[in-house]
Every structure is written in structure tokens, then in C-alpha cells.
Amino acid sequence: MKILLKTLAVVATLASSSLADDESSRVDFQNDLVPVFTKHGCNAGACHGAAIGRGGFKLSLYGGDPAADYEAIVRRARGRRVNLARPNESLIVLKPAEYVEHGGGTVFDYDGQSARLLIDWIRQGARDDTIRRLNRVEVTPVRHVAESPGESVPLQAVAYYSDGSKRDVTQWTIFAAEDASAVEIDSESATSTIIRRGRHIVVARYLSEVVPIEMIVPLTASEVDLTANSRNNFIDDEILKSLAVLGLEPSPTTVDAAFLRRVSLDLTGRLPSAARVKVFLADVMPGKRKALVDELIRSEEFSEYWTFQFAKLLRIRPQRDDGQGALTYHRWLASQIRDNVNYKELARSLIMATGDSHTSGPPNFYRTVAGPREQAEFMSELFMGSRLRCANCHNHPLDRWTQNDYHGLAAIFAKIERGRIVSEKPSGRTIHPRTLEPAIQRIPGERFLANDTDNSRKQLADWLTETSNPYFAKAIVNRLWKRMMGRGLVEPVDDFRDTNPATHPALLDKLATDFIENGYSLRHSLRVIATSDAYARSANAIEQNKDDDRFYAHAIRRPLEPEVLADAISDVVGIADKYGEEPDGTRAIALVNPKTPSRTLDILGRCGRDESCEGAPGAVSGLSQKLHLLNGPLLNARITAEGSRLKRLGDAGKQPAAIIDEFYMVALGRHPTIQERNYWKRQLETVDKKEAFLEDFVWGLLTSREFVTNH
Amino acid sequence: MTQLRLRPIQRVRAGGWTCGARLICFCLLANVTFAAKPPITAVAFTPDGTSIVAVSQSGMHIHVWPKLDWQRTIKVSAPNLHCVAFSPGGNHVAVGGGSPSEKGGVEVFSWPAGKPVAKIDGHDDSVRSVVWQNDARFLSASIDREIKLWDLRKEANCILTLRGHSRSVDALCLLRNGKTLVSSGVDQSVRVWDMESAMLVHSLNQHIKPVHALAVRPAEDGLPMVASAAGDRTIRFWQPTIGRMVRYIRLESEPLNIAWTSDGARLLAVCLDGHVRVVDPVEVTVTQDLPAIDGWAYAIAIHPKGRSVAVGGTSGQIRRIELLALTGTSAIR
Structure with a gap:
């Protein structure tokens, strides 16, 4: 027995040391x-x-x-x-x-x-128990500014574990450039080489961790000093900071006429009237631009236009021929915008809505999409700027969202009866495709909710709208920024994730903080943007910033939206368009039903709001649309119609030069330049049929790039 | 550290070493030298019920029943073994398996001598199921999507190939008439074949995940009934001759294999959570839920003469379960 025990002890000792090695x-x-x-x-x-x-x-x-x-x-x-x-x-x-x-x-x-x-x-037994849990991965560098293209940057990834250990995992980390033509990755040596000037993103992925790496080569070889440039608010601080890093000289501030047209279109969706152009250009007060912004933001046209913008965002449209619900919803939204209700309250009203969708607007939020899963996708894209839909089938590969998040959120919305009367449905459930069991309600990325909770939507709304929520405020200010500046700080605006970082992260943070601190006021944030120097920059690129398409060294030219363009055409030609059975004079942006019969809007490429309108192309983007605009009856018939602006001016005995000047004012918001004046004068001298010539002039004006864009 | 040393003790279920000291010694050595034991993929009682045959990647082992002491090992050439079946007369035992993605086949041994009788390598991937039609003929189903009928008396051996499954064929069962074959597999279908005409009679598509197992109810009366167990966590009961699904039950855990009690009154399912669930096929309710092994339970066999059940699964575990009463408690040994 003693021999046996001694043997066991020896074996145990050997085994123990061996186990230590094994571990x-x-x-x-x-x-x-x-x-x-x-x-x-x-x-x-x-x-x-x-x-x-x-x-x-x-x-x-x-x-x-x-x-x-x-x-x-x-x-x-x-x-x-x-x-x-x-x-x-x-x-x-x-x-x-x-x-x-x-x-x-x-x-x-x-x-x-x-x-x-x-x-x-x-x-070793093909075991599944893990020794340690990955806490985080640190990638170096997370940002690199190179002097010139061709520079190689070694990349490194270090994993940190729950037991306090760390190790170099560069070899097992995937480094992938978002634009392979801009940055080359040698996966063997984990080295990136920047090929093209600009700011590029390389995504490092190790296990579930994804880390974006910012690679920058200044867009110009020359250094720029922007310390003396004027700044109106924090926006300018951040924009100029990034321009300096990128070596981009900003374009000068745009002229008054261009600013007036731009800000009128951005805040009210309308061209400035000829009278307003004259007054504004004649005004010599230094604060006239800020005063203009304030005036526009207070206007009824602002409320009408931003109701239209939010109607698109909320996808307001008649459901299954139920026009009453859409009308009620639209009226409610219009009152929210007009009364400057803060965005937080607006969101909470929608998320917690119950009641008759014919008499109350918010319940229609739950009649917008087909079911709880679609509602989860819609809600997350709308209020969080995040695409959860990938997590329907698998954990999101480039973001934090899991299937539990997706189906847990859907489970919250499954407890809603979504007929004309929107009400609680405690028995409602949705099946988790992996477990084949009812999904457990869950605040995405946060926590599961108790099965018997009866206020899950309130908990969701509370979490979403608390000031520390990382998505809510940023998602909306990014949308407002895009509407004003032509490009979101995060693009696409509904795709916030670590691997799709903002071009100006600090600016996005500041905009969100400012939005929260100012009572979630849409008007406030729009005013802050509209009064920045960055907003007022000329759309004409200069040699030093001609390659910039996202850093706001110059204003971004944007096509007018179909509805805005349709209204602008009507305003210029002086003949209102006809939209289905709507009363004469109805503007396109005021249509409750986005599918109201209209050949104009069909040609211009409107969004039907069945899906998100944010990915929809701008107006006049397709070749066929352009051809219709250039050659079709959309313009020609109305230019010469009885009562049109051209007819009225002609009948009033206006001289052709004066007619040309007025059309410049109403369409482009400016007088013709000296060169243009001289050009038209020479043309008029060579033609016999002045009336036909002026028709062609108006047609040419309405199809010009300057007219169909905001710039 | 202590737990790490002890864990293999729990896994070495079928080693047959009952002395504590020897067990500890073995386990320590196992930690130093050996990998974990492969899962038991199939079990079958010997015709006289005194032993049980268990197959895994470590070969074909015979254990004394009911003590489960290791008795002997029969050498099988295939590295992966997935199924085992005794011929109706009990003179032969067939073992199916293969080399993954390379070839699959069946090795037939005389019983009880365990001498090689035939070795058939007619499949392009491992054989997942084998059933005997009579004492000379058996069918094999393979990951290569084919079902083959073999005859030990003929030189060419393979006398029929059935094609139709689009993915791995994982289970087979023959109705008592010996002419109607039911197959199932990863393509989620249950297929009914007429062996005389070699024609597909029905393709039943109610399952929404791979169908792992089939079992024919032993009852004599009425239309034949077959149970199928699938990854969708359901067990479905079919009348295959008329292509009708009679009823189904969804379990808490995915069933991996099934077996009927000898009177056909209950169906036993071994599940992914290591439990055995006893199902009343008429009421489609689970009448007993018995934790059996630690990990996935792949294999089940019901003793030919009683209510004893053998369950095999992860880490080479084999357990004996005594069904004391179908409606009462049961004992796990």
C-alpha cells in the first residue's frame, strides 16, 4: 500500500507540473x-x-x-x-x-x-472553456498623419484579457482598408501603405472587436495656417482644425446673393422672392445674415418645409388607403414643428403612442411598417441612426448589435396591437430564430427586460432619450447637419457604428451636447449651423481645396429635392403645378400623400416613403429624368401658358433686358453679371422673335445647373 | 486545479475501472498524456442482451450489461464510426463510418466471434446509418447523399442505390414489411421509398431543420408509424405509407436520437442537453425528463427484454437508465 501511495504521489507531482505547463x-x-x-x-x-x-x-x-x-x-x-x-x-x-x-x-x-x-x-481535449475573457483590443496607431503618399505604417494590435494578461495579436488581426484603392494592406507584415491623399479608414478586426484606424495624407503638399480665419462658433473651430491637418485652404465666404438663396432653400425649401433679394442685397448692416436666419426660422414656411422633412423621415403616407390616419399624423407633426416641441418629447410621444390613429397622430408611428421586426429596424434607424437589420440573421459583423438585441427590441414592439386602434397586446411575441423560443424583450445593447414588465416601451423611451444615450442626439443632429451642409458627418446617416466613424467626431459630440443643452430644439441647432462660417463658405472650390468632397473647405453643391425643385419651377414660371385632386396652389412639399398623382414628381424622382428616403437619389439624377426636364412638356408648356410670369411681364410691356433680370432674380437669387448682361444684350440684338427667344431663355435658365442645385 | 484533475474521472464512464485508486491514477495520466475521449455515436444491445456495443472514433467496444465494464474491443479500420446494427438473426453486426470527406463504408463482423465478414467501401463519405433488411442484406446511408442496398452473398455487394436527398442522409428505418424504407437527413426532408421499385413514394417536408433520427414504432396494429427527430427541436409522428404527419411535439432541447419502447407505448429521445425525454406519442407530451449524461447525448438503445436503456454521448460517456415505470420515476445508473 505504501508503495502504491508513493507511486501516486510521484505521479501527482509530475502531473501537477505538467498541468502548469499545459495551462x-x-x-x-x-x-x-x-x-x-x-x-x-x-x-x-x-x-x-x-x-x-x-x-x-x-x-x-x-x-x-x-x-x-x-x-x-x-x-x-x-x-x-x-x-x-x-x-x-x-x-x-x-x-x-x-x-x-x-x-x-x-x-x-x-x-x-x-x-x-x-x-x-x-x-488537449478540444475544450470550450476559455481561460480568459477578452476585455479590449488596442490598435496602434489609431490615427496617423503621413506627409506624403507612399508612406508605410506598421500596424499593431494588442489584446487585453480579464485575467490582467495581454498579448500581441497583430498576426491574427484582420486589417482591411475601406477603400482598397487608397490604402494598401500587406497582411503578412501588418503594414499599411497610403496610396492616395485624403483621409482613409482602415478597420482592424480581432474577435468581436473592431477598431477604426484613421490614415491621413494632407490633400495638398503645402502647409496652411488657419489660425487667423474667422470663427463664428464651435463648428468653425472644429472644421478649421481638420482643414489645417488636411492642408486644405477654405474657400472664401460666399456672396450675399448666394447665401440668401442657399439659406432660404435650406430652411424653408423656397427660393427667395425677387423683392427679398433686392432688400437683402441692399442691406448694409453687418448682422443681416444672422437676422435673416432668425427671420426664416420663425417663418411659417420653415414649419411647412421641416414638416415635409420629418414626414419623409417618419415615412408618413396613407396605409392601405387609410388616408385619414396619414392626414391626422401629418397635422400632428406640423403642429409639433410649428410649436417648436422639443425633439425628445416628439420621440417619446411616438414610442409610447396608443390610441385611435384617426384622431391622434402618434399611434400612426406603429402603422408605418409591417410588423415588430420591421418596427425595430425602423426605430433604430430613425432614432439611433443604427442599422440593426443585419442582426436579424446573425450578430452584426461590424457593430455591437447581436441577434438578442434585434429580436429583443422586436419583442418590445410585438406587444403592440397595430390596427386603427393602437393598443397594448401583452400576449404579443416574436420568435427568436436561433432559439425558436419567444424572444426576450431587450433594450438594445443594454439589458433584458423582465417578461412580465408592462412598461417596456416607457423603459425604451427613457433609455433612448436620457442625456447619456450615445445615439439619440447624435443621430438627429447629424441629419440636420446633412440637410444644411450636404453631407452627414456620419454617412450614411442611418449607419452609425465604430467602423464608420464621423469625419469630425469632436464636432458631432459638440453638436449633440449643444442640442441637448438647448432643450433638444431643432430650430436652435439649425440656427447654430446656419450662422457658422463653414455654412457660409462659397461653393466654388479653389485650387487648394478642389479635391475636397467631405471636409467642408467649400460648400457642397446639392441637387434640389424633387418636391423643392417642383415648387421652385412653379414659383419661377408663375404657374402652379397640379397634384391629383389637391386644391390649386398646393405646393409639392405640402402633400400628405407622397404618391399623389403628379407627372412632374414622377419625372423628378420622388420618394414614395414605403422605405427610407435617405438613400434616395436627389432630383434630376437619372438620364431619362434629365431628358424629360430638358425636352419634355414639364417646362415648355408652362413657360408659355396663359398667366405665366413670362406672359405677364410681356403683357405689362417689360423690356426683354428687364425680363431677363427678373428671371435671374427669382430663379437664381441674383442679378445677371456684367458679362451675362452683355451676352444677353448681344443675343437680343441678333434675334427677330424676341418672345420665342425669351421662352428659350427661361427654359435654359430652369435647366441650368445653377438653378437645379443648392450651392 | 483539483477540479481539472477530477473532470476526466466523470468522463471515463465506460472504462470499467472500479477501484478508486486506479481511477485517480488513470485520470492523472489522462491529463498528462491523453486527449479527452471521443463521443459515443451509437450503441446497440447484443441479441442476448448481456452486452452492449458502443462505437466512437476510438473503435467498437463491447461492455458487459448492466455493469458497463469493458469486455473487449473489435478492431475496425474506419477512423470515424457513426452507427451499429445487429442483423435480425443476430449472427452479424454491421458498423458504419468512414474517413470524413474521403470515403465511407460498412464493416460486417460475425457475432459473437467478432471476425471480419465483409468490408464495404462504396460511399464517397462517411456512412451515418445502417439497417438490416434480412440476415444477408442491409442498407447504408451516407453523407454523400446516397442510400445503398448491399447483399453479403453477392460479389459486387451493392445491388441498389437510391438517390434523391440533396444533402447528407443521416437516418434510415425499414418498415416491418421490409419493402418500405424511410430516410431523412440534412436536407430537412423525410423520404419514403418503395424498395421493390426503388422509387421515391413521398417526400415529407414539414421539418425546418436537419432530421437526425428515425424510429419505427414496434406496434402491430394499424398503419405503420415512424417518428423523426430534428434540429427544429420537434419530434414528428408520421404514417409513411400514406405520407401523412399525424402529430408533433416540440422539446425543450434538440433531440439527437430516438428509440421506441418495445411495446410502442413511449418514445425515448436523447437530447443535446444530455437528457432523455420520454414522450407519450398519443398525447404528445413529455412524461419524464431524465438527466443522463454531461454534454450531448447522441446514442440510445433500449434493452430487448426490459426497460433498461443505454445512452451514449460526449466524452465517451455511456449511462444506464432503468425505466421503473413509464409514468413514474426512473433511476439513472
């Missing part, structure tokens, strides 16, 4: 192997990470669900993918090494490190 050399499935699959592309969407897998073998997309991956590799197919008796004969090794036929070809060498890791893991 240090142990291959951890989650931390060691999932990155191998990601690095080799095994779990990419084009391979086994596809929604239905490939070749009968499914991995979670980019390793988003290690537990499911472990199950697929070790447990599924009766464990045939790992051979615990003969680890080096395991299918999970032989296939990617192409020792047996593999549809994906040779992924790694049988003698290489990846195969060795896999075999060691199987030899």
Missing part, C-alpha cells in the same frame, strides 16, 4: 482559434460564415458567436470534424489544408502554425 501552452478555442478562422476567411460571408453556411458547415459570421462555432466544430455531425482519438486526422485540419477535397481550396499549410494550433487544441 501556459493551452490552446484556448475562443481566444486562439476563432481568430485563426477569421484570419483565413473561413467565417467570412462568402464562406462558412454565410447565413446557411457552406458545404453543410456553418460558422458564425466573423466569429461573432464562439459558442455556436464550438458546437458546429466539435458537437455537430456527431463530432466528425474533430478526431479526438487521432487529432492530426481531424477533418477541421485536413480540409483547410486540402489533404481532402475542399471547396475553398488550400487555406493553410498542414505544417503551419494554424494547423498546429488546431491539432494541439484537439490533442
